[in-house]
Amino acid sequence: MILDKLLLISVVFAALWTVMTRSLLKAALGLAVTSALIAVILFRLDSPLAGVFELSVCAGLITAVFVSAISLMKPLTHKETIALSRARIKKYWPLPIIISAVILIFSASTVPTSIRVLPEAMEQNVQNVLWNSRSLDLFGQIVIVLAGVFGTVILFRESNKKP
Amino acid sequence: MLSLLVLLPLLGIIILNLPLGHVMRRSAFVFAFGLFLIQIALAIFHYPGLLSSRLYVVKTFFNADFAFDHLSFIVLLSIGIVSLTSLVVGRYTIQNDNDRFNFINLLIIASIGMCGVVMVRDIFSLYVFLEVTAVSAFILIAFEKQKPALEGAFKYILMSAIATIMMLSAIALILLATGGMSFDTIRQAIFSSSNSFIVKLAVGLFVCGLFIKGGLVPFHGWLPDAYSQAPAAVSVLLAGIITKVSGIYTLIRLVTAVFGFTEGIKGALLLIGIVSMLFGAFAALTQNNFKRMLAYSSISQVGYIIAGLGTGVALGVIGAIFHFFNHAIFKSLLFVNAAAVEKQTGTIDMDKLGGLSERMPVTGATSLIGFLSTSGIPPLAGFWSKLMIIIALWMSGHRAYAVIAILTSVLTLAYLLTMQRKVFFGKLADSFKNIKEVEAGFAAAAIVLALLTIGVGVFFPLVFNFYLKAFIR
Numbered sequence: 035m036i037l038d039k040l041l042l043i044s045v046v047f048a049a050l051w052t053v054m055t056r057s058l059l060k061a062a063l064g065l066a067v068t069s070a071l072i073a074v075i076l077f078r079l080d081s082p083l084a085g086v087f088e089l090s091v092c093a094g095l096i097t098a099v100f101v102s103a104i105s106l107m108k109p110l111t112h113k114e115t116i117a118l119s120r121a122r123i124k125k126y127w128p129l130p131i132i133i134s135a136v137i138l139i140f141s142a143s144t145v146p147t148s149i150r151v152l153p154e155a156m157e158q159n160v161q162n163v164l165w166n167s168r169s170l171d172l173f174g175q176i177v178i179v180l181a182g183v184f185g186t187v188i189l190f191r192e193s194n195k196k197p
Numbered sequence: 198m199l200s201l202l203v204l205l206p207l208l209g210i211i212i213l214n215l216p217l218g219h220v221m222r223r224s225a226f227v228f229a230f231g232l233f234l235i236q237i238a239l240a241i242f243h244y245p246g247l248l249s250s251r252l253y254v255v256k257t258f259f260n261a262d263f264a265f266d267h268l269s270f271i272v273l274l275s276i277g278i279v280s281l282t283s284l285v286v287g288r289y290t291i292q293n294d295n296d297r298f299n300f301i302n303l304l305i306i307a308s309i310g311m312c313g314v315v316m317v318r319d320i321f322s323l324y325v326f327l328e329v330t331a332v333s334a335f336i337l338i339a340f341e342k343q344k345p346a347l348e349g350a351f352k353y354i355l356m357s358a359i360a361t362i363m364m365l366s367a368i369a370l371i372l373l374a375t376g377g378m379s380f381d382t383i384r385q386a387i388f389s390s391s392n393s394f395i396v397k398l399a400v401g402l403f404v405c406g407l408f409i410k411g412g413l414v415p416f417h418g419w420l421p422d423a424y425s426q427a428p429a430a431v432s433v434l435l436a437g438i439i440t441k442v443s444g445i446y447t448l449i450r451l452v453t454a455v456f457g458f459t460e461g462i463k464g465a466l467l468l469i470g471i472v473s474m475l476f477g478a479f480a481a482l483t484q485n486n487f488k489r490m491l492a493y494s495s496i497s498q499v500g501y502i503i504a505g506l507g508t509g510v511a512l513g514v515i516g517a518i519f520h521f522f523n524h525a526i527f528k529s530l531l532f533v534n535a536a537a538v539e540k541q542t543g544t545i546d547m548d549k550l551g552g553l554s555e556r557m558p559v560t561g562a563t564s565l566i567g568f569l570s571t572s573g574i575p576p577l578a579g580f581w582s583k584l585m586i587i588i589a590l591w592m593s594g595h596r597a598y599a600v601i602a603i604l605t606s607v608l609t610l611a612y613l614l615t616m617q618r619k620v621f622f623g624k625l626a627d628s629f630k631n632i633k634e635v636e637a638g639f640a641a642a643a644i645v646l647a648l649l650t651i652g653v654g655v656f657f658p659l660v661f662n663f664y665l666k667a668f669i670r
Contacts, residue, residue, distance in 0.1 A: 170263075174313060174325035177207065178332055181306045185336040188299050 038078060045071045046133055054126055056119040058107070062100035069093035200263065202239055202273065202312040206232060206305045213302060222294060225301045229284050232305065236312070237277035240270060263316040267667045268453075271518060272446050275525040276311045278649070279437035280304060282529050285642040286536050287430035289635065300340065300430065307333040307434065311442045318380045320368055320455075327364070327410070327443055331357050334439050338427040349426035352419040356409050363406035370399035384455045391459070400456050404448065404465065411444020413503060414473040417496050421480075424492035425545075429536030432488055436495050437529035441521060445502055449517060458509035466507030471598050474500030478608040482615070487535045487545035490616055491528065494571065497605065498524045504602065505586035508593040515668045516585030523570065523578040523653065530567040530646035534560050537635045537643065538620060547616060552625030557634045561621040563643040568613035570650045573606045578653040581661075 048071055052064030069092035076085035110118065165172070209232045213221050221228075284304060291297040310329030317323050335357075339350035372378060374395045375386030387396055405416075412420035424436050452462060477497025484490035502524070505517030537560045538553060539545045554561030570579035583606060590599035634640060653660055 168321075170313075170317065170319075170322045171325045173203070173207075174310075174322065174329055177306060177309050177329045178325075180207075180210065181303065181329065181332040181336065184299060184302055184306070185332070188296075188303075188336060189339060189342065 038075070041071055041075050041078070045075070046137070050130060050133065053129065054122060056115060056122060058104045059101065062097055062104060065100070066093045066097040069097075202236060202316065203309050205235060205239075206309045206312075210302055210305050213298075213305075222298045225298050226284065226288055229301045229305060230281065233277055233281040233284065233308070236308065237274060237281070240273035240277055264318050265316065267664065268446075268450065268518060269315050271522050271664065272315045272442060273312060275522050276308060276315070276438055276442065278646075279434060279525055279529050280308050282437065282533060282642050282646060283430045283434040285638060286433050286533055287428075289639040290429045290536055290540055296340070300337070300428075303333050303337050303340075304430075304434065307337065307439060311438065314442055314447060319378050320371060320380065320383060321378045323447065324361075324364055324368060327447070328361070330439060330443055331361075331410075334435065337431040337434065338423050340431060341428050343426075345422075345426040346428070349419075349422040349424075353423045356416070356419040360406040360409035363402045363409070367399040367403035367406065370395050370402070374399065380451075380455045384457070387456060397461075400462070403451065404456075404462065407444050407448045407451070408469060409444070410440070411448065411499060411503075412440050412496055413444070413469050413499060414476045414496060417473070417476075420496060421489050421492040424495065425486055425488040429532070429539055433529050433532040433536065436491065436532050437525050440495070441499070441525060445499060445521060448503070449506055449514070449521070452506060453514060463507050463509045466503050467595060467598060468507075470500045470502070470504030470507050471601055472500070473497065474504060474605045475601060475608075476500075478605045478612065481612040482608065484612075485546055485548050487538065487547055487550075487616065487620065488532070490547070490612065491531050491535060494531075494609065494612070495524075495528055497609065498528065498571065500605075501583060501586050501602065504598060505589055508586075508589040508595065510589050510593050511668065512585055513589030513593065515665050516582055516589055518668065519665055520579075520582035520586060523582045523650070526646055526649050526653075527567045527570040527577075527579060530563060530643060530650065531571070533639075533643045533646065534564040534567065537639060540639075541632045541635060542629055547619040549626070550620045550629075551623045552621070553629065553632075554621040555625050556629060556632050557621075559634055559640040559643060563647040564621060565617060566647040566650055568617055570654070572610040572613055574610075576654045576657070578650050578657075581654060581657045 045068055048064055048068040052061050052068055055061050055064060069088055073085045073089040073093060076082075076088055209228060213225055213228060215221060284301065287297060287300050287304070291300055307330055310326050310331075310333060313326030314323060314330060317326060335350050335354050338353060339347050368378070371383055374390065374393060375383050377383065377386070387400070390396055409416040420440070424432055427435055448466075452458065452466070456462060474497050477493045477495070477500060481490050481493035481497060484493060498520070502517045502520050505513040505520060507513070535545060537557065538550065541557060542550060542553070544550065566577065570577035573580045573583040583602070587599050587602050590596075590602060
C-alpha cells in the first residue's frame with residue numbers, strides 16, 4: 035500500500051512539473067515520466083496489457099514525436115524564457131491547491147481501497163477483448179486515426195502555390 | 198443492418214481515397230451526396246413500425262449492442278439532413294478542389310462519429326465516438342488555417358479536453374461502482390445504490406462534461422469563436438448538429454435511459470437551461486457579426502431544450518426532442534443564409550450590410566422563415582416545440598421559468614428582427630448594387646430547409662401522431 039501511495043503521489047508531482055516547467059523539452063520528458071509511473075501502477079493493478087500500451091505508446095512513441103517536433107522549433111531567448119516562466123507561475127499557481135483539495139476529498143470519501151478487477155476482463159485475452167468484446171471501440175479508434183491523418187495532411191502540409 | 202450507418206461512410210472514405218487519379222476527387226461531391234441520402238434512407242427505413250421486423254434479425258457486423266429507437270430516428274435524420282446541407286454549402290464556398298475534397302472526407306468522418314454516438318448503448322463506446330466527432334470538428338474549424346479559425350479551434354480543443362477528462366474520470370468511477378459499462382448495467386447499479394458518493398460524483402462529472410460539449414452557460418466560452426470563425430460549411434455542421442449530438446443528444450439519452458430524473462439532475466438542468474436561454478438571448482442582442490449573433494442564439498435555443506428536459510415530465514422531454522430537430526433545421530437554415538451573404542458580399546458585419554433582399558430574394562425570404570421559426574411564431578415548427586416546453590414548465594410547477602421562457606422568445610424576436618432589418622431590409626448600399634443571388638444549388642439547400650420548417654409546423658398534428666406520440670409510450 036505504501037508503494038502504491040508513493041507511486042500516486044509521484045504521478046501527481048510529475049504531472050504538476052510537466053505543466054509548470056518552462057521548457058517544452060522538460061515538459062515532454064515530464065509527460066514521459068508521468069506515463070511511465072502510470073504504467074507501473076497499471077502493472078501493479080494486474081493490468082499488464084494496459085501497462086504495456088501506456089509504456090510503449092504514451093511514454094515511448096508520443097515522447098519521441100514531441101521531442102522530434104521540439105527539436106525543429108526555434109529556442110526562446112533568455113528574456114522570453116523569464117517572461118514565460120513568470121506568466122506560467124501566475125497562471126498555474128492555483129493548480130497545486132486544487133490537486134491537494136481533490137486528494138483530500140478523495141481520501142475522505144469511501145473509495146474502495148482494493149480495486150476490483152472485473153472477472154470477465156480477467157478471463158479474456160487481449161485478442162478476445164479487442165476483436166469480440168470491444169470491436170466497436172477498435173473501429174472508433176481506426177476512424178480517429180483516419181481523422182488524425184487528414185488533420186495532419188490539411189493543417190501541416192505546406193501549400194504548393196508560390197506567393 | 199444498423200452497422201451500415203457507420204460502415205458505409207468508412208467504405209466511402211476508402212473508395213474516395215483510392216489512387217485513381219482525379220476521378221474520385223472530381224466525383225467526391227456526388228459520392229458523398231449519395232452516401233448521405235442513403236444514410237437518411239437507412240434512418241427512415243429503420244423507423245420502428247415502418248418496415249417489418251425482418252430488418253432487425255439481420256445480424257449486425259459488430260458484436261456490439263447497436264440500438265435504434267424513436268429518439269435515434271429523429272437524431273439520425275437530423276444528422277443526415279444537416280450533413281447534406283453542409284456538403285452543398287461546402288461545394289459553393291470552398292473554392293480549392295483539394296480543400297473541398299479534404300472537407301468532404303472529414304465531413305464523412307464526423308458523420309460516422311455522430312451516427313456511432315446515436316446508436317451505441319455502452320458508455321465507453323459512446324466516449325470513443327464522441328472523440329471521433331470532436332477530432333474531426335477541430336480539424337474542420339481550423340480547416341482554412343486563418344488565425345481566428347485556429348484560435349476558435351484551439352479554444353474548442355481546450356474545452357473539449359476538459360470535458361474529456363471529466364467524462365473519462367466519470368467512466369472510471371462508474372466502472373468502479375457498477376462493474377460494467379453498458380447502459381442497462383449502469384442504470385440498474387445506479388438505482389440500487391443511488392445514494393453512493395462515487396455514483397453521484399460520476400454522474401455529476403459526466404453531466405458537466407456534456408454541458409461543456411453542448412456549449413451551455415457557463416461552459417460556453419469556446420462556442421461563439423468556433424461557430425463564427427469556422428468556414429461557412431463547417432459553421433452549418435457545427436451549429437446544426439455536431440454540438441447538439443455531442444452534448445445535447447447524449448445528455449437526453451443518458452438522463453432518460455441511464456441516470457434517471459433525480460431531483461438534483463432536474464434542478465441542474467432547469468437552472469443551466471434557463472440561464473443559457475437568457476444569457477444567449479441578451480448576448481445575441483449586442484452582436485454586430487451575423488454568425489456570432491447566430492452562435493449566441495444557438496446557446497439560447499439549446500437552453501430551451503435543456504429546460505424542457507429538466508422538467509422531467511413526458512411533454513417536456515418530447516418538447517426538448519422536437520426542439521432539437523427543429524433547431525437543427527432552422528439554425529442550419531440561418532447559417533446557410535449567413536454563408537450566402539458572406540459569399541456574395543464578402544462580409545458578415547451587419548452594420549455594413551442592408552437591403553440585400555432586393556438582390557438576394559431567396560436568401561432574404563428563407564432567412565425570414567428561419568428567424569420566425571426560431572422566435573416561435575405560429576404555425577412554424579419552432580412555435581410548437583417551444584409551446585410544448587413552456588406548457589411542460591408551467592405544468593411541472595416551474596411557472597417563473599415558463600414566464601422567463603416566454604420573455605426570452607420576445608428577446609429572440611427582437612434580436613432576429615434586428616438582424617433581418619440590418620441585413621435584408623432597408624436601403625441597399627451602393628457597394629452591393631451589383632451582387633446577385635447565390636447559385637441555384639446553394640439556394641436550393643435554403644429552400645429545402647425552409648420548406649421543412651414550414652411543413653413540420655403546418656402538419657404538426659401528423660408529425661405529433663406519427664413520430665412524437667411514440668415517446669409517451
